[in-house]
Amino acid sequence: MSEKTDYKILLVDDEPDILEFVGYNLRKEGFHVETANNGSQALQKAQSFSPHLIILDVMMPGMDGIETCEEIRKLSSFKETLVVFLTARGEDYSQIAGFDAGADDYITKPVKPKVLISRIKALLKRHKYGSYRAPDGEETRISVGDVVIDREKYVVFRGDQELVLPKKEFELLLLLASKPDRVFSRNEIYSSVWGDNIIVGDRTIDVHIRKLREKIGQDHIKTIKGVGYKFVD
Template identity: 70%
Template sequence: MKVEDYKVLLVDDEPDILEFVSYNMRKEGFQVLTANNGQEAIAIAEAELPELIILDVMMPEMDGIETCEEMKKIPALKNSIIAFLTARGEDYSQIAGFDAGADDYITKPIKPKVLISRAKALLKRYRSGDEMPETNESHIIKIGDLTIDRERYLVINAGEELILPKKEFELLVLLVSKPEKVFTRDEIYNTVWGDNIIVGDRTIDVHIRKLREKIGQDHIKTIKGVGYKYVV
């Protein structure tokens, strides 16, 4: 897809920020939609199905974290990439963002060219079904009590259906693709997030913690100083 084929939804309660960012993204060729609150953003996202959603964290009534959580519950938006653009750079705020299912966290201030570059890097991963290693000829992966349907983005763990955020899903698929193999942190970053995307040091740790909460603490092992592996 070309840049002009992508829809980007910008969500911020500050009109000046919306105007500035949308101007620069339209100048680059993106189709830009805007919303100034979470409820409006959800309605627009459901109607327009943007490939990329850039959310401010601090908004009245429904903040960015809550908005992201609600969007992640909408099946039609399962492939939409969500990034936070915010002045809040504290660890706890970033962790809250990733816990909500966000794919990236961008802190203000940021130069327009850098933001455009980050947006393009994120969009390179949109619906890239070939980015994860194939474990067999089928889109169904079975290992122990775990069944993963890659086409439906569905995980069944011991009979319980789980709908995981996109990055959690991709991380799990990577780990189960080669049980007992230790994936280094660099391998995980490059495969799941892309080597041209800058994310915080805690990103993998947060996603691993969320996966353990959902599929059990014993399946994903930490290899100190190296990375992680999946054990049956």
Template identity: 55%
Template sequence: MDTKGKKILIADDEPDILEIIQYNLQAEGYTVYTAKDGDEALQRAKQVNPDLIILDIMMPRKTGTEVCSILRTQPAFKDTLIIFLTALNDESSQVRGFDTGADDYVNKPISPKLLLSRVNALFRRVGKKEEAGSNGILTVGNVVIDPVKFIVEVDNNEVSLAKKEFELLYLLASRPGRVFLRNEILNQVWGNDVIVGDRTIDVHIRKIRQKLGLDCITTVKGVGYKFDL
């Protein structure tokens, strides 16, 4: 994979972790920038406009979760890849992180090889999506989904969805009536290299239903989910 020109920002308040991650990513050919806390991470992100940001969750001034939430509200960082570093490995923490807009989680203590593998995997997924091109706007019944503007409308009223909620809804709505297997959903929305808990899909489906105000996603017990209107 061609890493030339790819910029990565790492934010962590532990100098040793910053140094080892920076060394390994630079050795792979990435251009790497660092920040020591949440406020500096926001400043550096605006300065260098990185392709991927690695955020420690527990940082001074602003947590990684707060930084991610702020960045996701800004159009310039809507599609920026974000990985959380965390010592918390419970499923509820992962779900909250994905709701905030994270693309992946890596648990501490960090394995540099594993982190590098996950970074490369995220860039490969983005590359495949870009090659495939956009599937365009989906209109199913009274639901309109625009993947370019990242907008969902129900009866002409805009509905705000988290990044993974949007990607999950778009996948299901792309083939109304078709049953998507759970493993298929995990692969296409989260990717093979991302490890998520069994309840992650269920939680996201429930939130989509609540936000849309529609019972448009049907659970096929023991199999998966389908979009019906």
């Protein structure tokens, strides 16, 4: 039995065997675990349990994992909560749809307990220490053109409009805007925002860039073909 941690995990799956097996292994590692067997129950439990991380099965009757994630991301109290999708091999599931809904990672099942625990610990470590971190001494606010980013309050303004961004979108915008006109390679972005231990799909950055452009305007983030992206005034 591992030492007890302060981290709380909500496990959501409509298969009792999965809840029992995965829940057992998470508890054995010292995590506080609550379970739910559908999306509606997950939303109720999340609000009373306040988990640091939610593991969501994608294919569930009624409200599926994608819809549940979208509803979770609408609630400001879960802006920094990590969401991980569980997907069975062969399921009709798009990673792009998952990241569009606000997921932080995905894990294919069946999954070996050691692999699952390793992925979760890597995600929680990034959550604890942050992903992109500005050097000490830098201003808490970044202003570029009509975009203002407050890294302490996790708030973005475009003119007078306050924007609510999911954690990864915020960190990606903060990274790019920290050095306007500097081109960040895709590898640099993956490492800074997702971390070297997190495995994400090739189009993950593209999805987040598209969503940022929809919110802050098409002209602020430029694509440098074959290299990466840069933020411009």
